[in-house]
Amino acid sequence: MEKDKALVLATERYGSAESWKYVSEDGVMERRRNLREGESTGNSFFGVFKSIFLPQGYPESVSKDYLQYxxxxxxxAFCSSLSGTLATQASLKGVGVGNQDATVAAATITWLLKDGAGMLGxxxxxxxxxxxxxxxxxxxxxxxxxxxxVAMFMMILAPHFPACFTTIIxxxxxxxxxVGVAGGATRAALTCHQAHRDNMADISAKxxxxxxxxxxxxxxxSLVLIPFVTxxxxxxLSLFFLFTIFHLFANYKAVxxxxxxxxSEARLSIVMQQYLTHGQILSPREANQREPVFLEFRKAVPIKLGVRLDKVVQSSEELNLALKNNNMPFxxxxxxxxxxxxxxxxxxxCDEIRAMCQAVCLSNMMSPPTSRESAAQQQSQPHFQGHWEMVHESHTVMDRLFNPFIKGVEASGWDMRRTLLDWDEWRVEWKAKSN
Known part of the structure; x- marks a missing residue:
């Protein structure tokens, strides 16, 4: 009870995990840990584990989806590592390990051809x-x-087709x-998303x-499995297919x-389509749940961003048409x-986002009506003589809708400081429309 009456001089905390206080008692400053209700002092093992394998400042220093991902x-990774063991064992057998008739030169050439093909790929x-x-x-x-x-499956099957072994490998x-390029690059992109304190290096290291x-x-x-699979x-093959099922399922759940x-182009298209159709702004979580992740995202009408000028207009008259009702930098x-x-x-x-939103709006105008649309909805849609009329109408629609849309997405938690829209690098300075 005497310690509880000690004078608290200061408090400190380490992220959200631990908090401490400095108390003065009999003129001596002492540092004591604040224990939460139901918490014991025997959490040192978890603290060490956390400091080794989780980023500094976890969970505040990372995105909310970090732990689940x-x-x-x-x-x-665990399933992939086990599958890799099976594939490596089969590959070594295929190049002649354990075969007295195989030569070191032949095995070396096969391995070099495999590595060379991989470098070119x-x-x-x-x-x-x-x-x-x-x-x-x-x-x-x-x-x-x-x-x-797929590559591991081919490596496991390759020894059973000796005539085509080198080609398969x-x-x-x-x-x-x-896999190396795509996996490493996308991991970097996801790390950038997870790093809330510019701590990409720490997250990557952990x-x-x-x-x-x-x-x-x-x-x-694997040391236990190898004697059984040899x-x-x-x-x-049975083990490989089992590991592959878990591997693909875990990857799907992760992304x-x-x-x-x-x-991104996919997420912005989903949010804009929902706004145009129902007047509703999707939150990041709702849009990410609708985003296609297994098949490549495709639109009814393709959109190309950041193209050369001659991909948009091919004459001064068309340039004037493109500038009609348009005071935007695109x-x-x-x-x-x-x-x-x-x-x-x-x-x-913001201009890039507006350009993409207008492209989505224009895509809606160009897309044929679906079978689910009622006759009344089809009759209410405007009919256009040519594509420039649709472009001009899309400018009018954006002038009316974009400001409320952009305020809605900011309020819903979207990051408007940068985008992942797939812009090409062409940039054009054009002259104002002649009167």
């Missing part, structure tokens, strides 16, 4: 799809894991190289520690648990069934 990511994939990995991080995260399982190497611990556990289990292809507050036009958006260098993030 990391749980499923850990499960998928890595370069080509990064060139062709590198710009998509930020805006479609969830989709490519899943694609990478599917390709990883090289194709598997290409798939694994794509993610590496978590993965290392999981791989160590998988290694120990020279037993049926059991090997579904991510709630990104920044607009031009929108329709070319070959695609909606093309041309951006000026001084366009802000």
């Amino acid at each position: 990391q749980f499923w990511d850990t499960v998928q 890595r370069i080509i994939f990064a060139w062709h799809k590198g710009s998509k990995l930020d805006s479609e991080a969830k989709t490519w995260r899943l694609v990478a894991d599917v390709l990883n399982d 090289c194709i598997a190497g290409i798939f694994l190289s794509i 993610d590496g520690s978590q993965e290392t611990l999981v791989n160590l556990a998988a290694l120990l289990i 020279d037993n292809p049926q059991f090997t 579904r648990s991510v709630v990104m507050e920044t607009f 031009l929108i036009g329709v070319r070959n069934g695609c909606i093309c958006v041309c951006l000026r260098p001084d366009a802000s993030v």
